[in-house]
Amino acid sequence: MAGKIMRAVQYHGYGGGAAALKHVEVPVPAPLKDEVLLKVEARSLNPIDWKIQKGMLRPVMPSKFPFIPATDVAGEVVEVGSDVNNFKAGDKVVASLIRSTAGGLAEFAVAKESLTVNRPAEISAAEAAGLPVAGLTAHQALTQPAGIKLDGSGKPTNILITAASGGVGHYAVQLAKLGNTHVTATCGARNIELVKSLGADEVLDYKTPDGAALKSPSGRKYDAIIHCATGIPWATFEPNLSENGKVIDITPGLSTFVSFAVKKLTFSKKQLVPLFSKPQGENLEFLVKLVKEGKLKTVVDSKHPLSKAEDAWTKSMDGHATGKVIVES
Numbered sequence: 001m002a003g004k005i006m007r008a009v010q011y012h013g014y015g016g017g018a019a020a021l022k023h024v025e026v027p028v029p030a031p032l033k034d035e036v037l038l039k040v041e042a043r044s045l046n047p048i049d050w051k052i053q054k055g056m057l058r059p060v061m062p063s064k065f066p067f068i069p070a071t072d073v074a075g076e077v078v079e080v081g082s083d084v085n086n087f088k089a090g091d092k093v094v095a096s097l098i099r100s101t102a103g104g105l106a107e108f109a110v111a112k113e114s115l116t117v118n119r120p121a122e123i124s125a126a127e128a129a130g131l132p133v134a135g136l137t138a139h140q141a142l143t144q145p146a147g148i149k150l151d152g153s154g155k156p157t158n159i160l161i162t163a164a165s166g167g168v169g170h171y172a173v174q175l176a177k178l179g180n181t182h183v184t185a186t187c188g189a190r191n192i193e194l195v196k197s198l199g200a201d202e203v204l205d206y207k208t209p210d211g212a213a214l215k216s217p218s219g220r221k222y223d224a225i226i227h228c229a230t231g232i233p234w235a236t237f238e239p240n241l242s243e244n245g246k247v248i249d250i251t252p253g254l255s256t257f258v259s260f261a262v263k264k265l266t267f268s269k270k271q272l273v274p275l276f277s278k279p280q281g282e283n284l285e286f287l288v289k290l291v292k293e294g295k296l297k298t299v300v301d302s303k304h305p306l307s308k309a310e311d312a313w314t315k316s317m318d319g320h321a322t323g324k325v326i327v328e329s
Helices: 047-054 125-129 131-143 167-176 189-197 209-213 234-240 254-265 281-292 306-318
Strands: 005-010 022-027 035-045 072-080 092-096 108-112 116-118 157-161 181-187 202-205 222-227 241-249 271-274 300-305 324-328
Touching (some): 005 306, 035 092, 035 125, 035 131, 035 306, 047 306, 072 125, 072 131, 092 125, 116 281, 125 300, 125 324, 131 167, 131 281, 157 167, 167 181, 167 222, 181 189, 209 234, 222 234, 300 306
Parallel strands (some): 157 222, 181 202, 222 241, 241 271
Antiparallel strands (some): 005 022, 035 072, 092 116
């Protein structure tokens, strides 16, 4: 592919939102020895994409400008690096790109072999592209700090999932129900039936008094809260937690770290745990297997062509997407 040109969408500095996205033609990247070159069929957007653009992770990300955003891609392998053993041209795959260098909003992208997994024919590119950031974050939150065994062998656990109709939340509901859990969820009124259909045992409209207070309709205390929303203070969580309950914050801010430190210093049994998602190829493979078996699905909010990527960007920034926002080639 050396010397070939591709269409891509990039931005040249911090800020500007969708209006700052530019449609350009750039050289097709060449894979390093441990990378595969993909012809991208679909990619999904995540809040981290526009947060990087806003400068919330500066100076670490992006590593340089101009920057092609988006890390979650599904497509077809067209070229492999010299050390790649598990893939060949023609393989259908899903991959998580390196966040600091990204590259998903383009016709072609390079991915590390270790963060690329095969995609069975039964799984569409759009469905697979939703998995890497959101699916892996939900998986990590549930299996690590929350300690849920997804084979159902663990002790009974009460879980609350906030913003349960969003990208991470809708996966978290489905994954949690694979464990021995009772799931309470919050979402907007329009998505209550959807979240119930994903397996939630109780669903609260977050705008009602009980929803705002996070109170379980059956009076349960939560052993773990997978917190996928923002703006809820510790004082709201604390009375709803069991004696050793944890709040796992997937979008930790400064207040999260202050509360985390205070709880540690005061030896509180109730904990606030900031989560930093780290993609793992074997976990992505596990999620793909669940999708193939019909135990996990990607809810697609909307699909947009690459030529209208700014519409997808605006939809993601709006913060009210149901499931995943997908950009197709």
